[in-house]
Amino acid sequence: MKKILVTGGAGFLGSHLCDRLIAQGHQVTALDSLFTGSLKNIAGLAAKPNFTFVQHDVVDPISLQALGASGLDEIYNLACPASPVHYQYNPIHTMKTSVLGALNMLELARSTGAKVFQASTSEVYGDPSVHPQPEEYWGNVNPIGIRSCYDEGKRAAETLWFDYQRAYSLQIKVVRIFNTYGPRMAADDGRVVSNFIVQALRGEDLTIYGDGTQTRSFCYADDLVEGFIRLMNSPDSVVGPINLGNPGEFTMLELAEKVLRLTGSTSKLIHLPLPQDDPKQRRPDISQARQYLDWEPTVALEQGLERTIAYFKKALAA
Ligand code: NAD
Ligand code: UDP
Numbered sequence: 001m002k003k004i005l006v007t008g009g010a011g012f013l014g015s016h017l018c019d020r021l022i023a024q025g026h027q028v029t030a031l032d033s034l035f036t037g038s039l040k041n042i043a044g045l046a047a048k049p050n051f052t053f054v055q056h057d058v059v060d061p062i063s064l065q066a067l068g069a070s071g072l073d074e075i076y077n078l079a080c081p082a083s084p085v086h087y088q089y090n091p092i093h094t095m096k097t098s099v100l101g102a103l104n105m106l107e108l109a110r111s112t113g114a115k116v117f118q119a120s121t122s123e124v125y126g127d128p129s130v131h132p133q134p135e136e137y138w139g140n141v142n143p144i145g146i147r148s149c150y151d152e153g154k155r156a157a158e159t160l161w162f163d164y165q166r167a168y169s170l171q172i173k174v175v176r177i178f179n180t181y182g183p184r185m186a187a188d189d190g191r192v193v194s195n196f197i198v199q200a201l202r203g204e205d206l207t208i209y210g211d212g213t214q215t216r217s218f219c220y221a222d223d224l225v226e227g228f229i230r231l232m233n234s235p236d237s238v239v240g241p242i243n244l245g246n247p248g249e250f251t252m253l254e255l256a257e258k259v260l261r262l263t264g265s266t267s268k269l270i271h272l273p274l275p276q277d278d279p280k281q282r283r284p285d286i287s288q289a290r291q292y293l294d295w296e297p298t299v300a301l302e303q304g305l306e307r308t309i310a311y312f313k314k315a316l317a318a
Helices: 012-023 039-045 091-112 148-168 192-202 221-232 252-263 287-293 301-317
Strands: 003-007 027-032 051-055 074-077 115-121 172-177 206-209 242-244 269-272
Touching: 003 012, 003 091, 012 027, 012 039, 012 221, 027 039, 039 051, 074 091, 074 221, 091 115, 091 148, 115 148, 115 221, 148 172, 172 221, 192 206, 192 252, 192 301, 206 252, 221 242, 221 287, 242 287, 252 301
Parallel strands: 003 027, 003 074, 027 051, 074 115, 115 172, 172 242, 206 269
Antiparallel strands: none
């Protein structure tokens, strides 16, 4: 039994991670400001004796005492809004969340001796000129655009993770997550999979930004969480950054067509302006995840969409 802190634990991915860690018998503390997360996501864990929730903003330091913990073996740092709509809502706070949140979690790891995991992102590659993206690629990021608070914040956090390792020999793990979807995304999350499904189920027009030929690679949440845990449990020499994502690549028009077919919706497609700096293509090179973690996704897009559609049918009815 390990003592584990999950920041962002009431969010979409964080709550799935907490579920898995609790099922494995660990003592889990979920820390979350509830900015985009919800207590509903962790309602099933609330009564478990080995689960605790602490409402806190990672921008502010936190002590073991305030966490109600006697020690920590592992920290998973997931706290950060991930949808462009939400991270652009208060961009200065997003940057603080990435940078001050990183410093606070790394200091907590330093004082407790915990292994510390960072949820980084494919956004560190920006609008990539190398395709698919291997970890060696340094990226093509606009430092002053509307996505920069997130992209540059996550890049700075990676820098801090590696500087703390060099300075203090911390045990670190850094993952670069490519677009991930599944049950517990918020209906108003704003990302493309939840938008299209919610629009299709409500009979509203599906909003295609730009001409819809831009591509993304969509990973199902359960696959991703399996990769997180494999990385955390990997030998100390495996630190990353390591790409996790599903290499299947689809245009937004293809995604819309699949959602319409799987929901049986008669919604129409409408085109809205493409947001500034929207990456044109994205697909992970997962050779390292295969080699070091023996990991690859197992859920195909249509299968994952069916499960996510079933979730939203229930969530919208409630
Ligand atoms: P999410 O918005 O559902 O979850 C983020 C959680 O962090 C929420 O519960 C939110 O309330 C919490 N949070 C935000 N700011 C906070 C702060 N300052 N202090 C404490 N809690 C805070 O998004 P998600 O998709 O679950 O993303 C989780 C992590 O994974 C994020 O770090 C995100 O950058 C990263 N990530 C996700 C994806 C993806 O496709 N889902 C892709 C790349 C990276
Ligand atoms: N997108 C879209 N319609 C929407 C939401 C998003 O066409 O209602 C597009 C968006 O412009 C981008 C892609 O879908 O090209 C993925 O967007 P998302 O916000 O899900 O993630 P990210 O841009 O961070 O990869």
